Amino acid sequence: MDPAPERTDDGDAPGADVDEDPRAADGRRPGRRGLATRQRLLDCTAAMLASGSYRELKVVDIAREAGTSPATFYQYFADVESAVVVLAEEMAARGKRFGDHVRTSTWRGRSGYAAAEALVDDVISFWEENRAVLRVVDLATDEGDGRFANVRTRLLNDLNNALAEAIGEMQAGGRIPADVDPQAPAGVLVSMLVHVAAHRYGFEFWGVRTADLRTSMARIVYWSISGQRPPTG
Amino acid sequence: MDPAPERTDDGDAPGADVDEDPRAADGRRPGRRGLATRQRLLDCTAAMLASGSYRELKVVDIAREAGTSPATFYQYFADVESAVVVLAEEMAARGKRFGDHVRTSTWRGRSGYAAAEALVDDVISFWEENRAVLRVVDLATDEGDGRFANVRTRLLNDLNNALAEAIGEMQAGGRIPADVDPQAPAGVLVSMLVHVAAHRYGFEFWGVRTADLRTSMARIVYWSISGQRPPTG
DNA sequence: TGTACATCAGTGAACGCGCGTTCACTGATGTAC
DNA sequence: TGTACATCAGTGAACGCGCGTTCACTGATGTAC
Numbered sequence: 001m002d003p004a005p006e007r008t009d010d011g012d013a014p015g016a017d018v019d020e021d022p023r024a025a026d027g028r029r030p031g032r033r034g035l036a037t038r039q040r041l042l043d044c045t046a047a048m049l050a051s052g053s054y055r056e057l058k059v060v061d062i063a064r065e066a067g068t069s070p071a072t073f074y075q076y077f078a079d080v081e082s083a084v085v086v087l088a089e090e091m092a093a094r095g096k097r098f099g100d101h102v103r104t105s106t107w108r109g110r111s112g113y114a115a116a117e118a119l120v121d122d123v124i125s126f127w128e129e130n131r132a133v134l135r136v137v138d139l140a141t142d143e144g145d146g147r148f149a150n151v152r153t154r155l156l157n158d159l160n161n162a163l164a165e166a167i168g169e170m171q172a173g174g175r176i177p178a179d180v181d182p183q184a185p186a187g188v189l190v191s192m193l194v195h196v197a198a199h200r201y202g203f204e205f206w207g208v209r210t211a212d213l214r215t216s217m218a219r220i221v222y223w224s225i226s227g228q229r230p231p232t233g
Numbered sequence: 234m235d236p237a238p239e240r241t242d243d244g245d246a247p248g249a250d251v252d253e254d255p256r257a258a259d260g261r262r263p264g265r266r267g268l269a270t271r272q273r274l275l276d277c278t279a280a281m282l283a284s285g286s287y288r289e290l291k292v293v294d295i296a297r298e299a300g301t302s303p304a305t306f307y308q309y310f311a312d313v314e315s316a317v318v319v320l321a322e323e324m325a326a327r328g329k330r331f332g333d334h335v336r337t338s339t340w341r342g343r344s345g346y347a348a349a350e351a352l353v354d355d356v357i358s359f360w361e362e363n364r365a366v367l368r369v370v371d372l373a374t375d376e377g378d379g380r381f382a383n384v385r386t387r388l389l390n391d392l393n394n395a396l397a398e399a400i401g402e403m404q405a406g407g408r409i410p411a412d413v414d415p416q417a418p419a420g421v422l423v424s425m426l427v428h429v430a431a432h433r434y435g436f437e438f439w440g441v442r443t444a445d446l447r448t449s450m451a452r453i454v455y456w457s458i459s460g461q462r463p464p465t466g
Numbered sequence: 467t468g469t470a471c472a473t474c475a476g477t478g479a480a481c482g483c484g485c486g487t488t489c490a491c492t493g494a495t496g497t498a499c
Numbered sequence: 500t501g502t503a504c505a506t507c508a509g510t511g512a513a514c515g516c517g518c519g520t521t522c523a524c525t526g527a528t529g530t531a532c
Contacts, residue, residue, distance in 0.1 A: 024507085028506090028507075030507080030508080031495080031496085031506095031507065031508085032495095033494080033495075033507075033508060033509095034507070034508060034509095037508075037509080052376075053373070053376045053378070054288060054376070055287060055288050058484085058485065058486085059485075059486065059487090060484080060485060060486080068509075068510080069509070069510045069511075070485085070486075070487075070510090071487080071488075071489090071509075071510055071511085072508080072509055072510070074486085074487065074488080075508080075509080079486085131375075135372060135375050135376070138371075138372075139287070139368060139371075139372045140286070141435070142364075142368050142431070142432075143285075143286045143287070143368070145286070180445075180448070180449070181441070181442075181445050183440065183441050183445075184441050184442070184445030184446055184448065184449045185449040185452075187429075187436050187441050187446065187449075188425065188429055188446060188449040188450055188453065191425060191428045191429045191432060192421065192424060192425040192428065192429075194428065195424045195425065195427065195428030196420075196421055196424045196425075198375070199375075199424060202374070203417075203420050207416065208414070208416045208417050208420050209414070209417070212413075212414045212416075212417030213417055213420065213421060215413070215417070216413070216417045216418040216420075216421040216457075217421055219418075220421065220453055220457065223456065224449075224453065232410050257474085257475085261473090261474075263474080263475080264473095264474065264475085264528080264529085265528095266474075266475060266476095266527080266528075267474070267475060267476095270475075270476080291517085291518065291519085292518075292519065292520090293517080293518060293519080301476070301477080302476070303518085303519075303520075304476075304477055304478085304520080304521075304522090305475080305476055305477070307519085307520070308475080308476080312519085
């Protein structure tokens with residue numbers, strides 16, 4: 001599932017992030033020590049995801065890397081995927097900022113273009129920090145895994161809506177054709193940002209500088225939202 | 234590796250697609266019957282990739298699905314990934330058309346906009362046909378797997394260069410700022426096309442129509458290449 | 467056209483490792499009084 | 500502050516399935532004459 005228009009809730013337990021109340025396999029709330037171990041397992045999962053392939057990520061390896069035993073892993077997670085889902089949820093929580101970013105910006109004139117640049121930067125650095133997890137989220141979502149799709153939605157929904165609102169407002173000003181559904185360009189922008197951010201290294205390898213990508217995207221973002229030609233130079 | 238500027242060769246055996254001369258495990262050229270079996274295995278791999286998760290795709294299952302034995306599988310492929318690489322290469326060969334598409338189009342005025350729409354359609358339908366394989370290619374490339382990265386490059390390289398050329402020509406006409414490196418917007422466009430095409434269903438699920446995505450992307454493509462506001466309505 | 471031989475193709479069956487998973491136990495930490 | 504007890508946390512060791520992988524063999528197909 002990609003960007004998601006107009007949704008208020010995500011269908012989870014009311015107001016509670018899944019990660020907020022972790023339980024051990026027998027249903028008990030882990031104490032200080034337990035939570036630390038659990039966190040260590042999550043950290044190792046993240047690290048191994050960043051350095052190796054998802055297909056080959058095994059419970060045994062994570063446990064060994066964390067200096068503990070497989071049995072311990074199963075006290076906190078049902079399987080590898082569940083651990084990755086938790087990582088994804090932690091990440092999604094960190095991504096709440098994007099919506100605010102868009103809403104508190106002005107999208108006209110010079111400062112509008114600056115806002116576009118700032119948004120692009122923000123997205124790029126966020127993706128940089130979360131490459132490995134995002135990669136799996138995308139794959140699993142595509143493969144029809146509902147848990148990951150849900151997380152992905154939470155992450156992109158807000159940004160998508162915020163962009164659509166901004167475009168809708170500009171539409172009222174007549175710069176954007178009235179028959180455009182703001183959700184569509186918003187979704188396209190989100191996709192562009194997400195995908196380019198995800199493949200930044202790929203571009204660099206082929207000689208395209210991040211600075212140029214950033215400019216190209218900022219120009220497209222600015223133009224798509226404001227309907228105005230971006231400032232030159 | 235993402236879109237790739239300016240590369241002529243891919244470093245393979247000269248002029249030979251890997252798939253053109255398949256060998257059995259012992260190095261012999263399979264005959265009619267052998268090739269048919271091999272193809273059946275590939276087809277099943279593709280089918281299972283389309284319906285299940287990559288992480289859980291096993292040699293045994295593919296063989297069973299193809300009505301043959303694991304031993305047979307190993308006569309044609311070293312492992313699951315190798316089979317998927319072959320699928321990816323077949324796909325990349327089919328994707329050669331994009332570059333021509335761009336080069337034979339005019340990018341000015343009404344017909345320029347029509348060209349943008351046609352390109353968008355072409356990319357969308359290609360991705361539709363190759364969803365499952367492309368998904369794995371993206372993941373594996375991201376994870377640093379050179380074989381997949383190579384295929385991905387072959388697929389996108391040509392389109393990327395063609396777009397960069399088109400932008401470069403328009404730059405000469407003054408519509409696009411001279412300090413823009415054409416490879417950057419070209420790469421961004423490729424990314425956008427690829428990612429939106431890959432997540433079409435996601436958008437539809439959330440109420441954004443493919444027709445609107447198509448229009449949004451065509452507008453961005455047209456604007457990025459020609460530097461001109463797209464025609465309204 | 468038939469027979470003999472060579473190569474191609476496919477597989478049953480087995481081997482064994484890797485890994486997921488569990489359980490009964492030990493040690494650590496917290497709490498009551 | 501010390502002792503006894505309860506719960507928390509962690510794990511060694513084992514079990515066993517699933518799967519990758521191989522080998523020796525059978526059957527199919529092709530070719531020579």
